[in-house]
Amino acid sequence: MRCACGQKNPPEARFCMACGQALEAPLPEERRHVSVVFFDLVASSERFREGLGPAYQGLREALEEAARVARAKGGFVHRFLGDGILVLFGAPRARGREPWRALEAALEMVAASPLPGRAGVASGLALWAPLGSGQAGEPTAVGPPVVLAERLSKLAAPGEVLADAATLALAPGAEAEPLSPLEVKGLGRVEAARVHGVRPEPGPGGRALLAQVRQALARPPGRLNLVGPPGSGKSFLLERLLEEPFPFPVVVLERMGPETPLRASLREAVERAFGTPEALLDRAGLPEGLALAWRYSLGLAQRPSWGREELEEAILEAWRRVLWRLPGPMLLVLKDLHLPDPTLARLLRHPFPRLLLVAESRKPLFAPTLALPGPQKPLLLALQPALDALPTRERQALLAWGVLGEVPEEVLEALAGRFSRERLEREGLLEGGKPLPEVAQAARLLVPEERAKAWHLAAADHLRQRGDLLRAARHLKEAGEARQAAQAYRLLAQRAWREGHPERALPLYQKALEADPSLRAFLERERQDALASLGLAEEAEGGPRSQDPVLAAFKEAQSPWALLPLLPGLKPYPLEEAQARLALAGAFWRAFKPRQALEVLKGFPEGAPPSLRLHGKSLQAGLLMDLGRYPEAEALLKPGEGDLEAQVRFHATRLRLLLETGRLEAALEEGEAAYRNVPHPWLAAALLTAWTLKGRFREDLLEAAKAHPDGRGLALLALAHHRWLRGENPKPFLKEALREARRLSNPYVHHLALTSLALYHWPRSPQKARVLSQHLLYQTHRTGFSVHLELARLLRAQLLLEEGERVDHLLGFTPSVSLTAAWKAALAGEGPWDLRGYGMLGRWVRQLWRRRRGAWTGRP
Template sequence: MRCECGHKNPPEARFCMACGQALGVILPEERRFVSVVFFDLVDSTRGFREGLASAYARLQEALEGAARAARCHGGFVHRFLGDGILVLFGAPRSKGLEPWRALEAALGMVQASPLPARAGVASGEVLWAPLGSGQAGEPTAVGSPVVLAERLSKLATPGEVLADATTLALAKGAQADFLGYREARGLGEVPVYRVRRVEIALDPEEEALLQEVRRALARPPARLNLVGPPGSGKSLLLEKFLVSPPFPTALLERMGPETPLRASLRQAVERTLGDPDALLAKAKLPAPLALAFRYSLGLEGRPPWPREDLEGAILEAWKRFLAGLGKPLLIVLKDHHTPDRTLERFLQEELPENVLLLVESRLPLFAPSLALKGSKAPPLLALQPALDALPPGERRALLAYGVLGEAPEALVKKLAGPFSKERLLREGLLAGESPLPEVREAALALVPEATAKAWHGEAARFHLEAQNLRQAAFHLARAGRGLEAAQILRSLAQAAWHQGHPEKALPLYQEALAIAPSSWQAFLTQEVQDAQASLGQGPEAEAGPRRQDPALRAFRQVQNPLDLLPLLPGLKPYPQEEAQARLLLAGALWRRFQPQRALEVLSPFHPALPPSLHLHRQSLRAGLLMDLGRYREAEALLAEGAEGDREAQVRFRVTRLRLLLETGRLPQALAEGEAHYGETPHPWLAAALLTAWTLRGRFREDLFQEALKHPDGRGLAALALAHHRWQKGLDPVPLLKEALREARRLANPYVHHLTLTSLALYLWPLAPKKAQALSQHLLYQTHRTGFAVHHEVARLLRAQLLLEGGEPVEHLLGFTPSVPFTQAWHAALSGEPPGRGLRGYGILGRWVQRLWAERGKVWTRRKR
């Protein structure tokens, strides 16, 4: 890459080798995680007394040998400092396993030195940047690990390697002796460890994975894909496995567009199998395949064949070559994320019988695969190898993704320039539009705060232009523009609230509160409190927006619940008040004999409201469904209760008792009613339980007195007492009339219809004409209002009376009964016996059967 100063640099250079200026990056400096080795010769100046030339030669020999040992372990010899060497592992490029390699190099440098030597090793983050405006010509590592490594070397005795706690914590398996705390100039007291030996150790989970790898590759042919995110321990596991591989191994290091596959293959073949030409001669491949094989190793130019033909020839040549080896061969592809197309095809095809394949990658390339999860290293240390292997454009883009989080490709290109998103996806560094968590953590550590804020500011502008206000506020906050972000968040919160979603407004308000200036805190807090109050989660603010809303003011001033209907749209931002209004309105419509309209008003409540309101709606809806003859739906609502306050629980239990009574389950109603009343005594529950006991043939005075305390309970109590008098052979009419007066006073359709039906049944044998008039009134009233079961009873009673007078009744029986009581009666009038359907209704069922018997009629439908 050519610098602005004109100097041409190698592709891997991050800084100009002439002027030190950053190349192809958007960061003026890089933060890197490194392991530093400071190698130091002891008392080397004494040799100068014996002669300058000989002393220089010995010094040069010792330092060059130490530098070679460092490079053998992958270290970068950063500086020769008098009689010492500064070596970096992790800068300017990272190769992985830096702490282990640094410790191994330090031991090797000291032990092989012809002169007394010592070394210090320290790890941590440094700034990798040119000093003096680049006049030194190259970047410099600046940070505490560099200083600490030099101080540790000065504390060491000849032949010793001292290390810090960070390095040893990262290099699991390294053996060292704790020497205590020592004073390090400028750093205070630091813990010091003497390194004795370096090896790789695995934890129990990793050891189990290693055994899985060994089992999978126990005999050829076999293949395994080692998969995991950056820092998950893939490289560590692979290094441990390669310490004692089960078969001769050909190792191919990471390759991609920057590293030609031919060079990597040739290096692996020469290192593992020997001279390629000699191997090729022994393989005896046909001429075209031999040419393709030589081309794949970079020994020949490209044959003039179509691409597909060339790839096919290369694959066939390698298959025959590998099969011709005879002996088993393990092929290991290390850090292999963006495979060459030909190699990718090779991974998918069937292996020769003697070949085993182990591939390390971040995403699965083939099956079977062994997955490693979670990062076990500091984010920067884990991600450095991936970042260093990327071209500059992709590296810049990945850092931008890491800082911004989820971001459109167009925005990232605007910040980072051209890049291949497909490359980042294939390498497993992106998931859709979002970076991996490890990438995000590393990017936040790498990118300077000023640069990150500038990127967020540009992202905010991008999203504002696209009207993505939520994302714009996010980036404005991180760009340090808290007031602008808070303004947007507040407007979004208010919009969500006014649309009836205070629960969506609350997190927006909380974000706005976290970043807003102090002058905004008071009214934002009031709006938060009012949004919570709208969901029933606390009291409203004394001076909040709820106090000024005319819709709420009108709701609080309503005297007649029917006046709530036009107010419902204005109550949408206040789910609790809207729910209360709907409950009140539905109850008022029911009392006006409009059950269908009441049911329509009870639309679903906001899910975040208190449970009592939901339970209240559940009970009221079930009662309305029973009124309309939809018992199966009501049963589903009443199958299980929910949490709620005492009144809501009582309403639910009373409604369930009604369901049991109207569907002929009197014993169950009594059992449940007694259990609930014993747990929660309540006048309304007493009234419902009194009705059940009366149908059983027993009148409970204690329940009667308790029921009189409830406005609706008084009507039910009078009706129960009337049934009791009727059972005893006394005249129930005065009490039935009293029950009717109570039903009219509160406009209770349930008590009204039950009382009229009871009166008609009582008058049936005594005064058929009055009974007929009542049945006609009930028929008209229930048909008009939609009370389905009472309408069925009215039709059946009317049909009964007409049938006794010899009149046709087919027009009255043309319906499907909804409960066992009307089913049995309908069956009898159709010429079938009443059956057992009336037994579950207690005395009411027995009365009807007795009345039929007393009339002495054969009640069958008249034949035409």
């Protein structure tokens, strides 16, 4: 089996004999950014005149020398084609600086060839994939740069290297002589140049960074952590740094990760710098235990029988002492240190007097750091080395992750096998638990369309099995399965609609339309009916609404009580459900059942039109006040959008809240402002009540209020109280208000009228007052109108006190508002309370308290 590095391995091998990489991946198929060198010999066929044997020998030697040069530059010798060879830089594995390596290799191949040779170099995207169903045994590079490199080679003179403009643009510093556009067979006119030499140039920004690195390493103990995302040019900067000599020894350690044992790299570095490890050990003068740990860290001794933590501490201390006693200055360069050994990472945090250190990593390891900007362009070329350096499963998982986006980890494991998320985290390839944006973008560029589709289909299948249709639909769409994606979005829309959220169904219908426009006919009908259910459109002809028997029953209902059994079936239709709940709540309230009315409103649909929502909140607030829950009512009474009726109900309910909680001045101010904007009869009735409590009666408001059925009852109450204040008989108006309340079944007016009658009879006809108070006490206790129950208890207690009876059983409650609290205090001989915010009601309770201070003295 051939490894990605080019090494051929026996069939039973599990790891590459050359690079150690796992050999478990199938034949790869991916897009790659490559630089291609096509080298061929000139007039090689003429040598066959000298004989087949000598010609073959000369051809073999020339091509093998060219292949050796290419491999020395990091190229992959992909094909021997007659008298030429095809070399890839960037496939099957990238090592960085591919355009420069390709140009350097092409120049040296031509120069070193024992026979006249020439070369063409081209760069760009190519597909690395098997042909012939993989029967050739290895993948093939297919794409424009492969063809162009071969064509340029044929156009070059002996000893020349021609390169396309793309390669030269990616390799600043190449010395090239521009040529007139060349006519290339099958490709038209192509910009090309004759290459004379290559000296990689980092550019102005790179030169400034290089100067910073050199300055940091000018003298020991200089140290620098070169940090940047993958593809930011860290490795290139280090290569340029090492091109110029230093006045002290330089030791370079290549990438060290789980695939490259640390002890092998350390031993190689020590031998390169000091000849033998023992020479360095003798100078350090380590105790026997530390010397053993140090030898073990280089692979020169067996593992001591110590615990893991004890061994790591011993190794760390041994290296500290060794590095502290270096015989002279030394520069240590740690390349690609993205996954450092924990002991090594701890060691790097300590400076040493004779050691200069520069480490390349994606995440900071120690201070000071020099941060490089984001990836260079083109993105795929910049990031291929980082992706190719990963183990097979982690690489496959990262590519799938980048293509698919956020998916359950089981999906990634199904596509790549079990992988180490921790490895990807520590490598600096994840951010916030997902691939870096540039890594994800590179993955989408690298993975061919067909493989990406297969991955999306696999993800969709897994998500469908989990019941996650929304994300499954997205993957189906990405896979090109338009009909399936549209059906999934439609199912989600229908589900959201059935659950009572047609507003959530609308964007899903839109996604279904975008996925498969051929389904527009019935999708548009359903979408229009979803809008109609929100009150935003007319019902579609032949749509699902017209076929629902629940909606038909709703439209035919003659009484609010007929709507009660329909409520569950109206859940998909917020408009009709809201109308039904409002009608039912009103019916329950008029039937003296405020708790049941409030229960009906608890399920009020969020998707109802704004007017109905405002109406529902106002009605709910009124019911909460009936039950004595004023803080909850006030929390609901926030301004909102709505039609005329909804706004009037809101302002009238708001006025009631202010009046009953002792904020008369605020009620007048808000009421006048609202009435100027919306001169409605019901609002006139509420405002008239406020002015009457203030001690001023408004005839204009009285006339306006009479035009509203419920407003007429409130207006009659206000008129009765006005007559009472003037010393006139209010009974005719109170009785008329009571008749109006019974005719419309208005509990609020009914209770207020009865309470007012009882209070009026109290000093004049105690027996009638007692009968009315007893009736009120029974009625409000039975129906649950808490505030009116409080008034009934207080009135009953007041009458009993006058007769010298105990009233403790009647005063054992917690008042809902300041008015009933003050009245209760007056009956108990406590107070006084500040009730200025209640107008004439407050004055009446204060007078009551003054009379009660000593004891009741008969009728007032």
